[in-house]
Amino acid sequence: MRITVSGLPGSGTTSLSRYLSEHHGFTMISAGEVFRQCAKEHNMELAEFGRLAERDPAYDKMIDARQKEIAEKKDNIIVEGRLSGWMVEKADLKIWLFAPISCRLERILFRDQIADIITAKAITLEREHCEAARYRQYYDIDINDLSIYHLILNSEHWGISELGSIVDTAIGKVQAPRGNDS
Template sequence: MRITVSGLPGSGTTSLSRYLSERHGFTMISAGEVFRQCAKEHHMELAEFGRLAEKDPAYDKMIDARQKEIAEKKDNIIVEGRLSGWMVEKADLRIWLFAPIGCRLERIVFRDQIADIGTAKAITLEREHCEAVRYRQYYDIDINDLSIYHLILNSEHWEVNELGAIVDTAVGQLQAACGKTA
């Protein structure tokens, strides 16, 4: 089974992916963590690294190609990332997590240890705009087109284990349809 988990920064995609990976024993691949690691390796903030990636498509394309290649070769995998729903063509379950900007900013301030909400908002909105432009340019993908997703969940209203329970039900139904047990 191949599951993708996508959403905007701070929506909880990494947390849900980790939950699903642990719960079902699936391998997890995270584009965001790879991107953050690349930014650190280049001694750059995320927004700054995003601008670099905007100028040189090799950064995005390398991360996306690596995720896609691994996902196509493996089974029982969770692929987390903004584009994973688009990139993993043989995904059995595509999930989009949504959360209002205020909720996401609170999470981002905590996660990325940003000084205040205003700074987090400026960085996040710039990052989202930069990514949307790159996705359109590189792949002709409109990140706001959610029509490819099987589940769209608002992560503001549920803790990760509650979101996980919803997805667990979907996974169980898919496995039952394929003759596998959860």
């Protein structure tokens, strides 16, 4: 089984992917963590590294190609990342997590240890704009087109275990033999 988990920064994609990986014994690949690690390796803030990636497509394309290659070769895998639903075309279950910007900013503030909410908002909106432009330019993908997803969930009102339960049910239905609706 191949599952993709996508969403905007702070929507909970990494947390949900970790939950699914632990509960189902699936391997997890995270584009966001790879991107953050690359930023650290270059001694850059995330937004600054995003601008570098905007000037040099090699960074994004390397991460995207690696995710796609691994996902196509492995089974029982969770591929987490903004474009994973687009890159892993033959995924059995494609999930998009949504949360309002105010909710996402609180999470980002805590996760990335940003000084204040105004700075977090500026960094996040710049990152989202930068990424959306790159996705359109590199792959002709509109990140706001959610039509490819099987399941779209709002992560603001549910914790990871509740979201995980919903997805566990979906996984069970996908894995069930056709014609078995029990």
